[in-house]
Amino acid sequence: MSTDTPTRTGGAVLPAPEETTSGLVQAVRAEWTKLRSVRSTWLIVAASLAMMLVVVMYYGSISALNDEAPQPVGNAPVAALLGVQVVLAMLSIQAVSNEYSTGSIRVSLLWVPVRGRLLLAKSVLMAGVGFALGVLLAVIGALVAWPLFDGHATAEVGELTRHVLLSGLYLALICVLSVGAAVALRYAAAALAAVFLLLLGIPGALLVSGVPFMVKLQGYLPTAAGQHAAKGHLEPFPPVVGLLLVVGWVAVAYVAGLLVLRARDA
Numbered sequence: 001m002s003t004d005t006p007t008r009t010g011g012a013v014l015p016a017p018e019e020t021t022s023g024l025v026q027a028v029r030a031e032w033t034k035l036r037s038v039r040s041t042w043l044i045v046a047a048s049l050a051m052m053l054v055v056v057m058y059y060g061s062i063s064a065l066n067d068e069a070p071q072p073v074g075n076a077p078v079a080a081l082l083g084v085q086v087v088l089a090m091l092s093i094q095a096v097s098n099e100y101s102t103g104s105i106r107v108s109l110l111w112v113p114v115r116g117r118l119l120l121a122k123s124v125l126m127a128g129v130g131f132a133l134g135v136l137l138a139v140i141g142a143l144v145a146w147p148l149f150d151g152h153a154t155a156e157v158g159e160l161t162r163h164v165l166l167s168g169l170y171l172a173l174i175c176v177l178s179v180g181a182a183v184a185l186r187y188a189a190a191a192l193a194a195v196f197l198l199l200l201g202i203p204g205a206l207l208v209s210g211v212p213f214m215v216k217l218q219g220y221l222p223t224a225a226g227q228h229a230a231k232g233h234l235e236p237f238p239p240v241v242g243l244l245l246v247v248g249w250v251a252v253a254y255v256a257g258l259l260v261l262r263a264r265d266a
Contacts, residue, residue, distance in 0.1 A: 027112050027121035035095055035125065044094070048087040048133060049140070055080035056141040060148030073153040074163025077141030078230045081167060082200070082223065084137060085174045089195045092126045092178035097188035115261045119183060123176045123254065130175035134168030159232070166230040169243070173250045174199070174222065180253030184260045198249070199223050222249045 035041055056076040063071065099105040112118040142160060146153060177198075182191040199222060206218035218224055219236065222245070229242030 024117060024121060024124070027117055028125050030108075030111070031095070031121050031125040034099075035129070038094070038098065040094060041091060044087060044091045045133065048084050048091075048137060051083045051087055052077065052080045052137045052141045053144060055083060056145040057148060060145035060150075060153070063152045064148060064150035068152055070152050070154050072159050072163065072231075073142050073146050073149060073155045074138070074160045075231060076145035076149075076153075077138040077167055078163055078227055080137075080141055081170060081227060081230065084134075085171060085199055085223070085226075086196060088130055088133065088171055088175055089178040089199070090192060091129070092175040093182040093188055093191045093195065095122060095126060096179055096182035097186065097191060100186045101188070116258060119179070119254075119258055119261055122183075123179050126175035126179050127172040131168040131172035134171035135164055138164040138167040162232060163230060166239075166243075170226040170230055170246065173226070173246050177222070177250045177253040180250070180255070180257035183257030184253070186260075220245055222246050 056079075059076040059079050099108060108118060109115065112121065142155075142164070146155060178191070178195050181195050182188070185191040185194060203218040203221050203223050206214040206221075209215070216236075219228065225242040225245040228237075229239040229246070232239050233242075
């Protein structure tokens with residue numbers, strides 16, 4: 001029987017594997033089904049919302065208390081990206097590591113035998129989830145922070161739109177970076193530790209060192225470069241350069257994950 005011939009199981013016609021896995025769209029749909037069916041996914045989404053609310057409430061209240069000069073209200077949700085990114089990194093890592101821990105990655109590779117396509121499907125899905133959540137959380141954050149600023153913030157539509165969209169784009173990139181790290185390292189603890197160090201641990205250590213060169217160096221790591229771009233700062237480099245730096249880090253993680261996925265057995 002040709003591999004293109006549908007098979008029957010208990011009277012039901014099942015499509016041939018080639019038909020099921022023939023496109024990226026089908027692979028992304030399968031990944032979405034797996035992601036939304038896990039309870040911890042929704043707990044992590046709730047945690048990201050809680051993180052956003054806590055940070056923007058603190059940010060707006062402190063700005064009013066210190067009688068600071070008016071600033072864009074979008075600065076509050078952008079500041080919250082520091083913590084939200086780690087929460088969404090956990091979501092992305094879970095989407096990969098759960099399959100390795102349960103052995104279901106073998107089933108995924110059976111139905112999507114092109115390993116590059118499988119990684120791309122996971123990355124596309126998590127990028128979409130990261131962008132959608134990033135935009136939603138940034139809008140909620142700005143709305144919550146606005147009254148807390150007590151007149152110490154501005155709300156220019158174009159500027160706020162930029163903050164919101166760039167927040168979503170940054171979190172989408174961080175999700176893809178996390179997927180690449182998770183595929184390369186496989187174990188959730190190892191991947192989370194690596195991503196945490198890159199996003200917070202190493203930048204924090206460089207800043208605390210007080211050494212001018214090291215302080216400047218942390219500005220080229222994903223967190224600082226992403227916040228720099230989202231806030232629209234022109235120094236020490238234009239926002240587009242900040243985004244390109246984040247894209248570069250994402251590319252490194254993605255390629256590392258792809259090479260490991262192709263080289264090692266499930």
